[in-house]
Amino acid sequence: MTIKNMNKLSLVGETSNLQDTNAFITINEDTTLNLSGKLTLYNYDTHNYNLELNLPSNTNCYLNLVKILTKDNYLNLNIGNDNNFTLELLIINEGNNNFHLNINISGDNNNVIIKARIINKNSKSSLNLICDGKVLTNTKDNNFIEDLKGLVTNTASITIKPNMFMDTNEVLANHLVTISSFNPDELFYLTTLGISLKEAQKMLINAFIYSIVNPIFKDLLNEEVIDIE
């Protein structure tokens, strides 16, 4: 499948309600989305609009978001009761930027999975990802997983600050943060098969990117060349 034959949805206006949708969405200004039902959403963001997502109750949502980050911005996520939410986020960062990911769980019985993969476009870039997860008092039966990974491919830097504020013991929270460079054993393996170091690094970057990004983004991402140093 490609984006061409994907259901497309342009969101105009500050607030939109989305229900039972499977679509590639485009956003053109700071936006609040009220989500309900069963949704699978794809978004490729080069403009860095701030986004607020509300899932009051009984919503099942998967969001695959690719951000070509060129300025500070945020994503707020407000979760009520009985929701399943999975975010798979790729950030390709250019410049010195902060990205805030705020997750507020105010109700019960939610499954929230936040997966992010981060990479800098060139050596002049640095990214600071601040991930604040809050689970409020008196809530119960929440499952909250954060899995944040940065791949350092050049002299640029990545910092990830995962903050979890748990006002309750009735939550199963798990977070995993890793920032690493290329795995030397993988580079060794690929080069012993005659692949050049540069090409091996490119292949590993692609593997990293497509571990989180749906192949429908391929055409758009092909233009993003990442500097390796």
Added chain:
Amino acid sequence: MFSIKDLTIKAQDKELIHNLNLTINDGEIHVLMGPNGTGKSTICQTIFHHPAYEIANGSITYHDHLLNDLTPTEISRLGLFLLNQNPIEIEGITNAELLRNALNEKNDTPLDIFKFNDELNEVCKIIDLPKEFVHRDINYNMSGGEKKKNELLHLFILKPSFIILDEIDSGLDVDALKTVGEALKKYYELYHPSILIVTHHNYLLDYFSSYQVHILKDGHIVQSGSKELAKQIEKTGFEANIINDNKKYE
């Protein structure tokens, strides 16, 4: 000719191999045996310049090229191939992508994708691997035996002239051993490569009519011989044989 001269290998300032000498003429098969932890894999990895190992002394040459200062890429492009004892898994890169890129970079002419696909299918038959494996991620979530066959897929496509097999026979069931033995024999008959086989067993060796055997102990080769030495070792163990041999010199 492939030749190792007075090779000393260090890792983390510890000497693992000391003054190793080994010559393998084109088309010859040599077998390296030796107790666990004597440095067989260390030698295999060092030939390819694994970053963990340092060549503290000596030289490794292949067809008059000194490998000491070459990168793994350059060593591979001279025709060498390493099949690892424990092949690593790489999620997100398929066999097809790997081999396509390797061939495209090595050759001046662009890859004929139809021929390439036909060849992949052909090789899968030889090594008894389902064709779907071509599109699976490198060794990812494969069983121990499947990984070894998957590495053979790479070998058959890249067609090296010098092959290092580091315990390709470990973890294979009886049928897989037979398939791998026959595949290697076929490859040998087709391309007549030089082969360095690291093993603890004779099973695969029986697929070849002649080969030389070397016993590695305490960082260097303590004994060399023919077929019979490998048979003897498997029967009675290293200690018995090496001690007997030393007595001969007393």
